[in-house]
Amino acid sequence: MLERELACEVSDISDWLRKFLHPIERVGFEAGTMSQHLFFGLQAEGFDVVCMEARQVNAALSAMRNKTDKNDARGIAQILRTGWFSPVHMKSREAHGLRALLSSRKALLNKTIDLANEVRGLLKIFGLRLPKTVSHGSFDDIVRPMIQMDDVLIHALVPLLDARVALYQHYLELDRRVKRAASHDEVCMRLMTVPGVGPIAALRFKAAVDDPLRFKRECA
Template sequence: MKSREAHGLRALLSTCKALLKKTMDLANEARGLLMIFGIRLPRTVKHGSFDGVARPMIEMDDVLAHALVPLLDARMVLYQYFLELDRRVKRAASQDEVCVRLMTVPGVGPIAALTFKGAIDDPARFKRSRTVAAHFGLTPRRYQSGEHDNPGRISKAGDKDVRATLYAAANALLMRTMASSLIKSWGMRLVRTKGRGRAVVAVARNLAVLLHCMWIDGTEFRQDQVGGRV
């Protein structure tokens, strides 16, 4: 059983994610309806800029305005609530000692830190850090029969939100962060030899181990770290 604090963190993150999804759904609905009238919005519009781009096009036509302005208004309300929850997420992470430490790892932001902390809750539940990666389904399945012992795809067991968050953090570490580190160099070598998808999964698996080790040890990230104590 997780603590009340852990359930509260997970509820905050789930609500924030749900509001963003609904905001995107309404934006896509508006795009689809506008296309019927021959109006195409730019393919990439930031969430905060969508209303400013779409509303002038809609308000020029009374028929469109009558049908779509309420949709834009509803989307804007949802987006404002999302921004408020997003601020709460960042504030919660910045005020939590464990999350501040976890965020010293390149690619790990407030959402990743809070998601990991809320899912683990008590790090002492795992005797070995390596089992954390297996708990969240980031270790390969093994197919054994006679003399054959072949690793397969990752098991995808456990909390899919944590797995997706670790994958996103690993992708950001490899593709977006500019700071050099041993774990990034190791991951980039895997990109060249195994491909990007497998490399990101491998880095996500190491991040799960590393974050748990840092939590247990009370240490911050060092550039010479690849994985943690296993």
């Protein structure tokens, strides 16, 4: 009854939905990267919103002969009308914030390790071997004295070392934020009373479950 091609923006979608002449009972869409943005945005606009499980939607739409964006939209509307879907639990903005913080921390740590391994490999070419285990904090202090008398190594490795130091400093800052967030959270403090559970594991568990009532039951 109404078809429009719009940008994936809450304001644009809600404006067109309000222009629809008939009452709208429910708004539905397939789970994806923009799910949280659309779900909470349209919900704040006063619509009853449901996010549908992607595999079920894909299985239903696979029966269509011509798979286009337009036909997919019609198929999703039909699935929503019939109710043949499982709703997806939408994590809170807080949970997504914790996951983003943990993901950023992990990404910076991995990049720091990658640069350290690159430096190790280049040093071996020139017959310089580092100890098997070197802490992240002391890596720079060990490598720079080894190359200070070789102009070739200085020009090749100093930019890598500088980049690694910058990444490591940002990693340390995110690591402090993670530990601070865990220490200020009642659920994480309870989880960390379990042997072997630290702030990283506690925050990951909380961000994954994202259900305060379930936390209270499991941590009691």
